Amino acid sequence: MSQLARLLGFFPRVLRPFEYFEAEALSEATQILSEYGEEAKALAGGVDLVPRMRRRLLIPKCVVSLTRMREVDYIKSNGADGLKFGPLTSIRSLELSPLIQKDYLALYEAAHQIASIQVKAQGTAVGNLCVATPASDIAVALFALGAQLVIAGPSAERIVPIEDFFTGVGQTILQPGELVAEVLVPHPPAGTGSAFFKLVRTAADIAKVNAAVALTIADGICQEARVALGSVAPTTIRARKAEEILRGKIIDEKLINEAAEAAAQETRTITDLRSTAEYRREMSRVLVKRAIGKALERAKA
Amino acid sequence: MSQKFAIVGRRLAQADTPIKATGAARYAADIKLPRMLVGKVLRSPYPHAKIKRIDKSKAENLPGVEAVITLEDTPKIPYASSFRDLPMAPSGSLQRSDEYILADKARYVGDAVAAVAAVDERVAEEALRLIEVEYEELPFAVHPRDAIKPGVPRIHDYAENNIAVRVGYPLAEGDVEKGFQESDVVVEETFSVTKQVSGHLETQTTIASVDPTGKVTCYSPCQLPFPLRRELAKAFNLPEGMINVVSPFVGGSFGARLSVYNEPIAIALAMKTHRPVKIEYTMEENFTCVHTRTADEYTVKMGFKKDGTLHSMYMKVLTWSGAYLGRAQLAGAITLVWGMGHYRCPNRAGECEIVYCNTTPSAAMRGYGNPEVMWGVEQVVDMAAEKLGMNPLELRLKNIRKTGEPSNFGLPIESSYLEDCIKSGAVRMGWKEKWGKKRAGRRGVGMATMTHCSGAYPLLMEHSGAIVKFNEDGSVNLTINPGSPGTHIWGALSQIAAEELGVYPEDVHVVTGETDKTLFDLGSHASRSTYVAGNAVLEASKEARKQLLERAAKMLDVSPEELEVGDRRVYVRSAPERGISVTEVVRSAMWDLKGECLNIAGKSSFASRWTSPPTAAYFAEVEVDTETGEVKVLKFITAVDCGTAINPMTVEGQCEGGIQQGIGYALTEDFVVNRETGVLESDNFTTYKMLGTLDMPETEIIIINKPDPKGPFGAKGVGEPATVGVAPAIANAIYDAVGVRITDLPITPEKVLRALKEKQSR
């Protein structure tokens, strides 16, 4: 990123010109995105896209604004069908939703721990997902909650589990012309508890490591476990081995430690200016341990 | 005990804050001049490279471009961005001029190579893209330990092994080796500190214009307007009187604005285009090009007698300067002065090597070497206390210098209440109950102390001039130019004037902000403004007061000695009901056309000849999560001896801000340069983490408030003391909590966890 500035030989202060369209329906947006392919970007909150453009990390030929499509800014729930929200739903509205605070705690906590109110009020959850940073707090919570994404494009809609959405650092399965039209979060069955943890340098910082766990307990036995980790691999991951250890068992301290250790083994951590590979690996274990403990407490409550 | 003052000592709101609250205050980027152009700088993408050829023809031909300049288009007169000609006391100048307006060779990623002036930012950027530069890359070194290796090319021709200068401790005395042999406990440890970024929110912005007579006006956030004027005069071979440095409101300085940045480039463009030119840095540009705190690696060795008396002290410092000296040269040397001038010690010596490297230059961030060195010294004191079996608080009390003893600068300490700071801070922190207890929950307390300065005499000769004149409405114009650093210095100076003149603070109009309009003042640095500029204001006020009383005496038919002034009235001390308003006196003086007419005004030129160092004690309470290594600062107390607090509210504000910067220095702020590419990775607030609201601990500021005999109404400096001892107090608290000591900044959870594991395995 600073590489680019270095190659430019100067520091950009303003945006370069681009072709601009305003979509009034998702179909219009996908139409333009199809036409321009890789050279177009969709604009929602702009909190990531606009600075990225200013810094010349991205120089799209075309920007398609979704900002006039207020009808895709919603949080809906059908009770048993779960929760859904649209591409313009802000992270702050997820945080403030009484439903999410009650039944989808990991998502609430992920949203709440993003410190800047402005970033949350303006930034959208879908936008955050599409940036596809492995450090995304929203992604790791949605992994734990078993979310699915509805992808709209020039051809038919498709629904993909969120685990299949990310393919690499900054990479998603979205093809040219495609958009995330909706996020679906299934209603947690009775006896489910979830929790989110992250480690940061200051409160308003990108995570060094983040983790979210959702457990469903019935008759004292773990019926379902989802353990998700972020910032420890090129994409957000599910720690499947850790989940296997928990599933079908009575979760005690020994089992938690075992699962947490397994989760740490599933990471592929790196060293960067936020943290070291060794620390991230070790903290994966600690955060998963804490998240399992908290989720368990909430599941039993 | 402090006297009762009418105005001094009051928690007054500052006169310039309402317009800041309404958005009406104009900072440099907000100023628009007719026909103004946008200036923009082309910078080296390489950390070290020869500049073989620059082709600017395409850029020059772009419509909307008014000028494109390279080094060839500027007078090639070298200058020091840190002011080669800063007035020096007899100790002599250490400065060296090692920069040109545009680089003769690229010495760091970001070095200024060419510049354009265009009608707007977008055209300017397009023009920069059209400038073709042929570079020949050279091997480079980011870290001083790499830069001094044999075979590494010289960054500056004169500096062998890239060592710019070697400096010894100027106040060395005794025989340190013998002293160590005579000591019962000797502790030696090596420390390293980072290039902290000043982090001011307003990016570096300058506007230059040249009028038809050739007179240059330069709007600059520089903290030292008169030295800037002098440096610009040299760089352009102009008489000083042909340059007017104007200070707009400034969005924070903290020492970074002591240096020259884009002023010469803006002026060169303005001269070529005959139009005003504004150069506004982006934040990434700020991080890359604005001078940081100086970084060092150093060894501290201290020898104590078994009763705790400090007997011998030695320091060896390797100072990481950057591509140009900036202020690192002085910072390196002054580091020794702070470090070894705080405690009483009969045997002291030290050496410092200042090294060039291919990174952002270092300057004089808040504390100017004092935070850098007390990081190590205050930890060594704690380490010694442990070996001696003493409470580190007691060890400090035993060795701190007292009033009358030589100060860190060698002259007698006019006043020191450091003992009061230590004792009152300890009580408020609960030191006795908390220290050394290895409390559950992994909590610990730590402390640190320091001595600073109120102005840099006798290391630097520095003075201020003030004019105080009465208006016939009873108000006062106070002309003074301490710079516009973003502190509330004008308010303190107004309070000083109002106190002396017997008027209200709102009666004082501060006339400032232009070198043309004001008398020479060195500007804001070395925490000098309250003490030196304040004394200048006091002297000028005394003169004006004298004239006021003389005139009033004639009007009241008494002698001036019988008169007192206060509450906007001049009155007979023994019969207060006999008096006359200040307004009447001045009106009579100015407009008495039948009688004797005169101005009622005072002028001063004040240079400090004493040292009244402010002192402070810092107390931190921390909690360490031993599973993650995270350190949470629960509470922070600063007890400061800055003499009389002219305005306690602003003193607190300085200290609270100093805590934010100090905790960042200690825990979260890290200037990360990629050693393979020389590129700055931490180039904005996303990557460089400063504390926000949720990261600050509970704070308490204790102001000792005992007057200094030489300060104006007893005041000393406070701007830098606010931050000097924060980091070592935290390091010492961590040791108290979990028994590990981190010697290299910042103290990250990664380092703490690693240290805890190593401790466990031993």
Add this chain to the structure above:
Amino acid sequence: MKMGDQMRRMEKETVNFTVNGRQYQLTIEPWLTLAEVLRDYLDLTGTKVSCGVGECGACTVLVDGKPTLSCCTLAITVRDKNILTIEGLAKDGLHPIQKAFVDCGAIQCGFCTPGMILMTKALLDENPHPTREEAKEFLAGNLCRCTGYVKIIDAVMAAAEAISEGGSR
């Protein structure tokens, strides 16, 4: 479903802005940020640009009451909305929030101040009686390098009290 070639590419557009209760008609390109339009076109320089990446909060304005980072917002996307900048907070004199900041010593260099004050307004509009902790949480996206935030939070609490005692909102 509209066909792509019926979607109009927007270039230099003449649009309406409502800023601080006043209507402006401006002809602007889509690639101008709201900060640029406010500062350079309307000479409302109270809104500051600092980091330019949405990290410091200095550029905060309120758009239909919602805290918005003007350096991260394309101006054209907020046309026809009600934009409040620091200049619009008080018609004459000082708004109670501004007065609280002045009186509590919450302003040093002043560069973060407009963003802090507008966030305070957004906070008190939503939550007229915040705790200190709630105030800190709400201002967590606004950096200050001068004050250490202590007196800023004091000012928020003082403003809340002043407003609930009958000052105007």
